Amino acid sequence: MSWSWSVWPISNLVMRSALHKPVTRLYPTERRTPYARTRGHIEFRIDNCNFCTICAHKCPTLAIQVNKQDKTWAIDHSRCILCSICVEDCREGCISLSPVPSPPMRAKEVLTFRQEYEAPPPRETVAVALP
Amino acid sequence: MSFLKKSPWVLHYAATSCNGCDIELLACLTPTYDVERFGIINTGNPKHADIFLVTGSVNEESRKVVENLYAQMPDPKVVVAIGACALSGGIFRDAYNVYGGIDQVLPVDVYVPGCAARPESIIDGIVQALDILEQRAKDRKRQRKIVSPVVENP
């Protein structure tokens, strides 16, 4: 059985895509501007935080931990499912949603923020022992 | 791409995943992200693969499969855990049939966070895994050089 070239309905599409620029986003070299709503990762600014622990209670995966005594606020990005409930419920507006995804990690880490340090907020990275 | 020296082949297994990260991983292979331009090919055969991409947490059944696939991969190999479920169990970590993250059963080298992990993050994760892979290959070579005189002695 022999098919002539025009029998294949895909031939037009193939010809056109061969002649045009590819649709590929050349990711590492060329980054597109993210949409305003894109859920990348949870960002935190400690300036106004009064450690009310609402975010920690609302977090469905317990990714956020708040300690009132030590005035620390910590997030475990490996648990976060980006539901953005904490962003909606924060009364002080400390928690925001960044459109840039958080980078891959070599070890599971918890980002801890402390009040003693003034702006820029310290971003110490503490490796936590695996369970 | 000068930073990529090897063409790694990847093996993908959806352990106990919700499909979200799996389709994002598949989206990486298709025109818009096209990781094949780096020489990365998705293979179905564990014996051909260098990088093991696991999505989703582990349960009793998938644990056996994941361990089996990991054991079949030739050295050097790298494990990349993709998505919140593979990292810690995510929203399902309290479910009775879920053990938790992939690191409960395998040594994980790169953790890609997100629910679902974005294709951009997955590409970043694979690039990080490549560095580790190259380092391991070098280490192996060095070890062989140290070991080989001992072997030839008797």
Next chain:
Amino acid sequence: MNPDEPFNALTLDQWVPTAEQHQRDGFRLVQMTGTARADHFEILISYEQDYRCTHYRVQIPRDPPPELPSLSAIFPAAFTYENELKDLFGLNFPGLTVDYGGNFLRTKTKIPFSGEVTVKKETRTPAAKSAPET
């Protein structure tokens, strides 16, 4: 909105005749499911015709070992639901056409839905305890 559909109670010996009746009337088996209550299991079955469902509920005491006659000879589609109920609730279905013998849905804990397994919120120690001072 979905129409208000009744949940009718059945006794154990009406279980098979009702299914036969619905099969004759051209109903389709929509689903079967169970709920574990304190002293009995509640099995729910839904038949559908012309976008309208009828649900039936039957109660099976936990003691002696719960048993329900299989409907898989009447509705061939019932075997997946019955195997699932067998694996999750520990019910027995005499006369099941395709019996996986408890290996349809393989789980870590056997018979997880019978009420013994409870899923509780995990408690975590506060963050500062695990983070060293800088």
Next chain:
Amino acid sequence: MSNTTIVPFGPQHPVLPEPIHLDLELDDERVVRALPSIGYVHRGLELLAERYDFIEMANVAERICGICSFIHGQGYCQGVEQLMGVEAPPRAAWLRTVWGEISRIQSHVLWLGLAADALGYESLFQHSWRIREMMVDIIEETTGGRVIFGVCKVGGIRKNVDDETLGRVRQRIGEIRVAFDEIATIFREDPTVRQRTVGVGLLSAADARALGAVGPVLRASGVVHDTRQLGYAAYGALEWEPIIEQDGDCYARCLVRVREVDQSFDLITQCLDRMPAGEIEVSVKGKRPTGEAMFRLEQPRGEVCYYISASGKKNLDRFRVRTPTFANIAPLIHMLGGCELADVPVIVLTIDPCVSCNER
């Protein structure tokens, strides 16, 4: 001595996108009997209703599956709203419909790509996914997520979409429709697709009904059944007819999905034309769901049932999902009997298996 051999198929297999295990009993190259067994993706999600309260549970419901994520969330929220006696405001219901249809297009185009891959038609697979990516861009712009939408909540929706964005969506839907038409022609006419699918995996209308098939599998056998006819969300106000095909083979199932994508474009345009203004959510503070209900919706893969039982507590008593793939297992076994080994991947794919939905 019997001449049959049992060949295990899966869970990790080059042609399988998801882990499902099949024991195929073969007589030479012909499948005598197929027995699927599952459990690789079972998480015990239904029991999580004891752990999460009924508002948090919407997050879990959405993560039952990453492909039909939005409709799972929608179904759960509508079910709980019904139990609470609350009705979502019209704009929320209409936006839910738009997102539901966008998610249907995304899912069907994804499936068409996977089907092309199973047929060995690599370039068609890539082109389908190119179009899916255009759809995902719309999802990302309106909701913020690519596969997990995260916009549905009990009482309404979490994010409004302004009219300017909706205008952009309408324009892009038009562009995607033109691009999709090309792909649709290939699926309809290409000899490769036809050779591999026509007459393969036959399911008669009587069998489909008896075996409890749902969704495109049922409609491809000529049975008119589309749960959207119940008129939940905005479907009651839209003009549309369920799509059916008569042949009941893999080609018919393929065509049903191709035509449903076209229909979904229509439905989205209708929704955008008549989008009501107003509130997007009602407060559910202090209200608790009481009673029990079975709620049915149409997913890309077919009818899905949610059984929700609650007694006025924070946590639901029982949450149960009967997913379309679960209902399609019995028809799948029926179709696999008597087919050739090389056709197994195609037949398995045409029920559009969604294993993580299936096992929950």
